Amino acid sequence: xxxxxxxxxxxxxxxxxxxxxxxxxxxxxxxxxxxxxxxxxxxxxxxxxxxxxxxxxxxxxxxxxxxxxxxxxxxxxxxxxxxxx
Numbered sequence: 001x002x003x004x005x006x007x008x009x010x011x012x013x014x015x016x017x018x019x020x021x022x023x024x025x026x027x028x029x030x031x032x033x034x035x036x037x038x039x040x041x042x043x044x045x046x047x048x049x050x051x052x053x054x055x056x057x058x059x060x061x062x063x064x065x066x067x068x069x070x071x072x073x074x075x076x077x078x079x080x081x082x083x084x085x
Contacts (some may be wrong), residue, residue, distance in 0.1 A: 017050040027051045030058040 023036035031042045032049060042059045072082050 017048070025049055025051060027054040028057060028059045029054065033059050 023034055026033045026035075027045065027049075028042075032045055032051065033042050034040065042061075072085075076082055076085065
């Protein structure tokens with residue numbers, strides 16, 4: 001089976017996905033999270049994205065991170081800079 005797989009990789013034609021430098025795609029358990037100049041959103045999985053990894057958690061827009069926020073308030077007290085970061 002391993003030999004067949006290696007042979008497939010060596011001889012198969014797989015199109016090279018086009019990359020869009022204006023957006024970042026991250027696969028999560030409940031969809032693909034997109035970050036772009038237009039904003040952030042969670043969308044459906046799309047095979048044409050050619051994403052071969054998935055982070056082991058779901059996206060929750062209501063989630064809070066009090067420990068991380070406390071850290072940011074200590075090392076980067078400027079709220080506008082926190083928002084940019």
